[in-house]
Amino acid sequence: MARFSGGVHPAGCKRTAGGGIGVCPAPARVYLPLARHIGRPALPVVEAGRRVRRGELVAAADGRLSANVYTSVAGVVTGVVTHIEGSGKKAPHVLIENDFSDESVQLAPLAERTPESVLARIAEAGIVGMGGAGFPTAVKLDAGGRVDVLVVNGAECEPYITCDDSLMRAYTGELVQGIRLAMLACGARRAVVGIEKNKPQAIAALQVFCGQDIEVRPLRTRYPQGAEKQLIYGCTGRVVPEGKLPADAGVVVVNVHTALSIYKAVEENEPCSSRVMTVSGGACARPQDLWVPNGTPLRDLAEHCGGREDCARIVLGGPMMGEPVFSLKVCTGKTTSCLLFLDKSECRERPVGPCIGCGRCVQACPMGLMPVFIEEALFAKDLDGAARFGAPACIACGCCSYVCPAARQLAPSVKLAKKLLRERKI
Ligand code: SF4
Ligand code: SF4
Numbered sequence: 001m002a003r004f005s006g007g008v009h010p011a012g013c014k015r016t017a018g019g020g021i022g023v024c025p026a027p028a029r030v031y032l033p034l035a036r037h038i039g040r041p042a043l044p045v046v047e048a049g050r051r052v053r054r055g056e057l058v059a060a061a062d063g064r065l066s067a068n069v070y071t072s073v074a075g076v077v078t079g080v081v082t083h084i085e086g087s088g089k090k091a092p093h094v095l096i097e098n099d100f101s102d103e104s105v106q107l108a109p110l111a112e113r114t115p116e117s118v119l120a121r122i123a124e125a126g127i128v129g130m131g132g133a134g135f136p137t138a139v140k141l142d143a144g145g146r147v148d149v150l151v152v153n154g155a156e157c158e159p160y161i162t163c164d165d166s167l168m169r170a171y172t173g174e175l176v177q178g179i180r181l182a183m184l185a186c187g188a189r190r191a192v193v194g195i196e197k198n199k200p201q202a203i204a205a206l207q208v209f210c211g212q213d214i215e216v217r218p219l220r221t222r223y224p225q226g227a228e229k230q231l232i233y234g235c236t237g238r239v240v241p242e243g244k245l246p247a248d249a250g251v252v253v254v255n256v257h258t259a260l261s262i263y264k265a266v267e268e269n270e271p272c273s274s275r276v277m278t279v280s281g282g283a284c285a286r287p288q289d290l291w292v293p294n295g296t297p298l299r300d301l302a303e304h305c306g307g308r309e310d311c312a313r314i315v316l317g318g319p320m321m322g323e324p325v326f327s328l329k330v331c332t333g334k335t336t337s338c339l340l341f342l343d344k345s346e347c348r349e350r351p352v353g354p355c356i357g358c359g360r361c362v363q364a365c366p367m368g369l370m371p372v373f374i375e376e377a378l379f380a381k382d383l384d385g386a387a388r389f390g391a392p393a394c395i396a397c398g399c400c401s402y403v404c405p406a407a408r409q410l411a412p413s414v415k416l417a418k419k420l421l422r423e424r425k426i
Pocket of ligand 2: 354355404408
């Protein structure tokens with residue numbers, strides 16, 4: 001098995017592992033985010049006062065990298081509002097008051113399964129990378145015949161998060177069908193599903209369903225095994241050169257939840273309007289994986305799962321790559337995989353000290369960068385130096401900060417250097 005260098009082995013803390021998938025009750029109102037994909041915000045196609053059914057289009061993609069948005073509840077549109085995001089910034093959302101009728105509508109059935117019709121359906125259903133990237137899946141899969149292997153990301157290497165594990169066990173047959181549809185769409189002859197070895201049930205379940213065209217590849221449990229380049233290397237032995245795309249190495253990667261959404265869009269005519277999330281942490285009374293309607297305020301999830309608002313830290317995403325959230329008014333969306341309520345013992349609050357030159361950050365970086373020197377260059381306003389030490393290749397995995405005995409915030413520094421370099425280029 002090809003192994004990437006660097007990485008770390010944090011405690012798993014997967015306290016929701018092995019459980020089923022619950023259902024979050026539909027909230028009284030949903031704020032459907034219009035900008036949780038990488039392209040321009042979707043353009044609203046509904047106005048205040050309009051009655052909508054669950055599964056109805058409320059905002060249309062504005063350009064190739066944008067994505068359609070569908071309502072997750074039936075009710076009445078209050079309007080298009082600016083609402084807080086996890087970053088603290090405000091962004092447009094469609095606000096809908098739930099009438100609890102649960103009246104629903106579906107996409108029209110597909111007459112045939114061709115690469116073109118499946119790609120069109122994936123775009124129509126508003127599917128984006130549900131592992132967190134938010135890249136429109138139809139654009140990714142439309143690789144122009146350059147791809148021979150589809151890599152399916154079931155690694156789920158972040159601590160606490162188990163939603164993909166639960167999904168692989170609960171929807172194994174549907175997931176395999178979704179993988180075959182993704183293979184049809186991108187022209188891949190085979191698929192490799194990469195799963196960390198700490199999910200033996202998911203590995204065994206998929207091995208039963210997969211045929212010769214789909215291989216299940218157990219991977220060593222090491223963070224960030226699920227990062228794109230590390231996963232491709234672990235599953236195929238191929239290296240994606242710096243500055244190139246996976247398609248340049250003949251590979252395209254989709255997350256398991258994305259593959260399940262493809263199945264639902266094509267075979268069940270369901271657009272992407274809800275997803276499975278993990279809600280967990282030491283300050284959460286009822287940690288669980290559960291289906292959550294898109295646009296659900298985090299406060300509703302906290303009440304349902306017993307998450308304490310006065311805990312030490314609330315994090316959207318995993319503890320390594322997630323972002324702290326400061327308001328439970330923030331709402332879930334297509335890329336929201338996890339909400340953590342962490343108590344004091346789970347947060348490493350250490351005073352930042354001077355670098356002692358131990359080199360651990362360099363050893364831990366899975367991209368082979370020099371985080372300590374990038375930080376020094378950033379502080380010296382030497383962007384060329386930051387570029388020389390590799391800042392543009394940073395994948396924001398957080399390994400460097402995790403291992404630093406001086407508690408230096410290396411990952412945010414490298415991320416900032418990368419952002420400044422990108423802005424300077426533009
Ligand atoms: S420099 Fe970037 S890629 Fe390297 S360990 Fe730090 S966050 Fe990860
Ligand atoms: S891990 Fe921390 S203390 Fe060690 S070299 Fe890197 S920045 Fe310095």
